Amino acid sequence: MSAVNQQVEASVADDLVRWEAVRAARRRQGVFGFQIMVGVTFLLFWEWVAGPWVDPFFISEPSAIWARLLQLAGSGALLNHLSITLYATVVGFLIGSSVGFGTGFLFGRFQLVADVFDPYITAIYSLPKIALAPLFIMWFGIGIESKIAMAAVIVFFLVFLNTYSGVRDVNKIYVDTFKVVGATELQILRHVVWPSATTWVLTGLKVSVPYALIGTVVGEFMSSNRGMGYLIAESSALFDTAGVFAGLLVLGVVGAFINSMLKRVEKRLLRWK
Amino acid sequence: MTIKVSGLRKSFVSRGKHVLALDGVDLDIAQGEFVALLGPSGSGKSTVLNLIAGIESPTEGRITFFDSGGDEVTPKLGYMTQQDSLLPWKTALQNVALLSKVKGIGAASAEAAAKSWLEKMGLNGFQSHYPSELSGGMRKRVALAQLLAHQPDVLLLDEPFGALDAQLKLVMQDELLKVWDADKKTVLFVTHDLSEALTLADRVIVFTGRPGKIKLVLNVPLSRPRNVFKDRFTPQFQDCYQVLWDALDPASANAET
Known part of the structure; x- marks a missing residue:
């Protein structure tokens, strides 16, 4: 009898689990539906307002932006500009994050180094990095190098500071437990310090990706002849509002895509949380 | 593994003041002995443990480990905290x-x-x-x-069950005694819980408040294997409890009532 009872209980529990899953799925679908609705309403409103109410010179209109976007994509110009911007962003990110990570780790492990360099790091950190753009253009020219430098500097500080905090933040009890067992410094680094710092480092990396894009685009605004920043600035100079919006739209989509990828990677690496 | 602690002193500077945490501790721990270090907070019992663990180094004094042949050895230690x-x-x-x-x-x-x-x-x-x-x-x-x-070879335990609720604490004590009974490792167990010390240990070392010194050593007369859940109601246990209670710093005892 009790076996039967247990079976009944188990199937009731299964039903509950299934019902919860169905509810969650329904809610997701509902939210998604509303999201679409908000977007469509906004676009319709924009299309309607442009012309009779607001001069399209300032806000263009969704249909014109879409047409301009297709035209840019069709001519291959969009891909050309976008690839330049992404290339500078990625290379700048790689350089900035690896140097930032190395320096952060070094400073975290060697207190004396950190103490000596602290005021200088703070001073440079407090500087708006964007203000360095003119300098980089002088140093590296108006080509892609100055944009890479721009992105790299911004990324460097974010990753550096996070790595440094991460390495300093290691729980002493973990280190002690390993020391008592007779672990070597290298083993402690590998099993305790490094994984413990990962959370911080990942946060730094995640935050810095959008900033790398900002650095590149700002560099392109200042002076360049290619890239998304150039496309937007150039469209603006020609009073091509639709072109400006088309450029912004592409940047927005790219940024959102990068962010969602990062979220996925982070979720995987920080499974244990 | 036997442990010999002699003339252990530990001092440090805190907020510009010189603090003497341990003032001359001598201790001999036999192979397979279960020793509890009991005392109010700040009595330096954890410091003794950390010094033996090698996490901190003593200001004065020596800690040596010997194997069964009487030769000095580097010990294999295990460490667990709250x-x-x-x-x-x-x-x-x-x-x-x-x-x-x-x-x-x-x-x-x-x-x-x-x-x-x-x-x-x-x-x-x-x-x-x-x-x-x-x-x-x-x-x-x-x-x-x-x-x-x-x-x-040696287990160093610093209030390992301190944060658990009363019932779970007993269950974990029981687990610990079971595995200890199986191969009788040398154990040092830091606690501020009188019952815990009596239930587990062969010998209870009571520390005074800062600067930490040994105030009393009590050989626990309870037989092995112990019953974590019932031993506490025996008259022997009650007597020992009274002795330990009296030995603990009166000030901290008052503070706890």
Whole structure:
């Protein structure tokens, strides 16, 4: 009898689990539906307002932006500009994050180094990095190098500071437990310090990706002849509002895509949380 | 493994003031002995443990370890504290196996040992859970498995069950005594809980408040194996409890009532 009872209980529990899953799925679908609705309403409103109410010179209109976007994509110009911007962003990110990570780790492990360099790091950190753009253009020219430098500097500080905090933040009890067992410094680094710092480092990396894009685009605004920043600035100079919006739209989509990828990677690496 | 502690002093500077934490501690601990270090907070009992563990170094004095032949040796130590020492980014099994691997035991045998210890602790089916997915009591069991899996000769325990609720504390004490009965390792157990000290230890060392000194050594007359749940109601236990209570600093005793 009790076996039967247990079976009944188990199937009731299964039903509950299934019902919860169905509810969650329904809610997701509902939210998604509303999201679409908000977007469509906004676009319709924009299309309607442009012309009779607001001069399209300032806000263009969704249909014109879409047409301009297709035209840019069709001519291959969009891909050309976008690839330049992404290339500078990625290379700048790689350089900035690896140097930032190395320096952060070094400073975290060697207190004396950190103490000596602290005021200088703070001073440079407090500087708006964007203000360095003119300098980089002088140093590296108006080509892609100055944009890479721009992105790299911004990324460097974010990753550096996070790595440094991460390495300093290691729980002493973990280190002690390993020391008592007779672990070597290298083993402690590998099993305790490094994984413990990962959370911080990942946060730094995640935050810095959008900033790398900002650095590149700002560099392109200042002076360049290619890239998304150039496309937007150039469209603006020609009073091509639709072109400006088309450029912004592409940047927005790219940024959102990068962010969602990062979220996925982070979720995987920080499974244990 | 026997331990000889002689003339141990430890002082440090805190907020510009010189603080004497330990003032001359002598202690001989025999192979397989279960010793409890009891005292009010700030009495330096944890300091003694950390000095023996090698986490801190003494200002004066010596700590030496001898094997059964009387030769001086470097000990294999195990260390467990009230705070969780389980790495949150490793699963239960990985956590238990890791310390063995660090000590140079091959991955396969380290994992096999880890598995069997987790089984002994009743944690079948939780091997691949992360610490955050386990309850407080389960985490303590994993920590205990971690402590024992790498085969230390001496167990250094710093209020390991301090943060547990009263009932779970007894259950964990029972677990500890069971594994200790099996192979009689040398144990140093820091606690401020009188009952815990009496229930577990062969010998209770009572410390005074700062600067820490040994005030009283009590040989616990209770027979082995102990019954964690019932021994506390015996008259012998009550007598010992009274002795320890009287020995503890009157000031802190007053503060606790």
